Amino acid sequence: VKNQFRNFPMVPRVVFGRGCFDQLGDILISRRQHSDAPFIFLVDDVFEGTELVQRIPRIFNDQLIFISADREPRTAQVDALVKKIQNDFDDVPSGIVGIGGGTLLDLSKAVAIMLTNTGRADEYQGWDLVNKPSLYHAGIPTISGTGAEVSRTTVLLGPDKKLGINSDYTTFDQVVLDPDLTQGVCKSQWFYTGMDCFIHCIESLKGTYLNAFSQSYGEKALELCKEVFLEELEPAESRDKLMMASWHGGMSIAYSQVGVAHAMSYGLGFLLGVRHGIGNCLVFQHLEEFYPEGVALFDKMRQKHHIELPTGICANLDDNEFDTMISVAMGMVPLWENALGKDWRKVITSEKLEAIYRKI
Ligand code: NAD
Ligand code: ZN
Numbered sequence: 001v002k003n004q005f006r007n008f009p010m011v012p013r014v015v016f017g018r019g020c021f022d023q024l025g026d027i028l029i030s031r032r033q034h035s036d037a038p039f040i041f042l043v044d045d046v047f048e049g050t051e052l053v054q055r056i057p058r059i060f061n062d063q064l065i066f067i068s069a070d071r072e073p074r075t076a077q078v079d080a081l082v083k084k085i086q087n088d089f090d091d092v093p094s095g096i097v098g099i100g101g102g103t104l105l106d107l108s109k110a111v112a113i114m115l116t117n118t119g120r121a122d123e124y125q126g127w128d129l130v131n132k133p134s135l136y137h138a139g140i141p142t143i144s145g146t147g148a149e150v151s152r153t154t155v156l157l158g159p160d161k162k163l164g165i166n167s168d169y170t171t172f173d174q175v176v177l178d179p180d181l182t183q184g185v186c187k188s189q190w191f192y193t194g195m196d197c198f199i200h201c202i203e204s205l206k207g208t209y210l211n212a213f214s215q216s217y218g219e220k221a222l223e224l225c226k227e228v229f230l231e232e233l234e235p236a237e238s239r240d241k242l243m244m245a246s247w248h249g250g251m252s253i254a255y256s257q258v259g260v261a262h263a264m265s266y267g268l269g270f271l272l273g274v275r276h277g278i279g280n281c282l283v284f285q286h287l288e289e290f291y292p293e294g295v296a297l298f299d300k301m302r303q304k305h306h307i308e309l310p311t312g313i314c315a316n317l318d319d320n321e322f323d324t325m326i327s328v329a330m331g332m333v334p335l336w337e338n339a340l341g342k343d344w345r346k347v348i349t350s351e352k353l354e355a356i357y358r359k360i
Contacts, residue, residue, distance in 0.1 A: 025057030044100030069103035075121040095136035102146035109154040112137035130167035138174040145193035147250020179239035192277030202294035203259030207338040218252035259339035267325030
């Protein structure tokens, strides 16, 4: 078969180290088109009024937009941001800089794509639907785990689906990995987003798509997760390692896929707005049938850090609502194929998924 091997982009530039955020100004200088072409900084509003904002290298008519991460990114939100930026400036911006967790990173990727492509963001949800290169965009994670800093997707909630814009133009042009930026994250969120990385590793390493490329990154990420969540590390060392775990976990799924927890978590996210990290944990705890060792490790980590997962999330749902979640989950065909092979439909039935959802 011609071109049976996928030819993936990687992040071409990355800077790593405690305090490296302060190099951002120098990094952006060479990317400034001219003084009327601003940089747009999309920043998690949790940083409003903090010293980090003072350190953002704004010059000329650069714009800073605070965005709440209380809800996961939506296609309509991307469209509105693009419209605002186009209205505010006569010139095309020099680029987009996203500062925050997976929510802000994904929004920034999507805005950079939609500033150079016509139409609405929801028209591009899927695989390889983007025609034109996106605007220059840089990503600066402030919480570790999603791997959104390395991936070629931006996951958006659309009018009728939760699905990524997967394309060669989605990947960041520059990533700034400064572990110090993750210092303010609260314990529960640290755990949920960190477990996203752990689950990426398990789903990739236990999947049928596994290959030496994915395995090499997945094993390293898993080893780092175990150190971070099961050993006693200095806080700064722990932050360094979780940031690199996230990176490797993201690289691992680039050349494979995620699996059962992600497919089912997408259902929870679509129907109930349950966010990615916690949604994965809520599902994963009940997946001992598929990932026995992974679930045992997860329980150990959860207990060590005294994390109590909420219960009763699906207690009051009606049949239609279960059907919606199940059909969103079952729609994630590549994820099921990776998890269970081509014959996955013999194992996964609506009844089976409903029984798992009912435990949540
Ligand atoms: P998030 O971005 O939603 O942030 C979680 C919470 O942590 C928010 O309340 C945020 O304000 C807060 N926060 C972030 N940094 C902080 C800091 N330094 N100090 C204090 N609070 C901070 O969480 P996330 O788990 O990183 O991202 C989830 C999103 O990532 C979902 O939308 C999911 O779909 C997406 N995702 C994308 C990919 C991808 O490859 N593109 C992969 C996995 C997940
Ligand atoms: Zn994930």
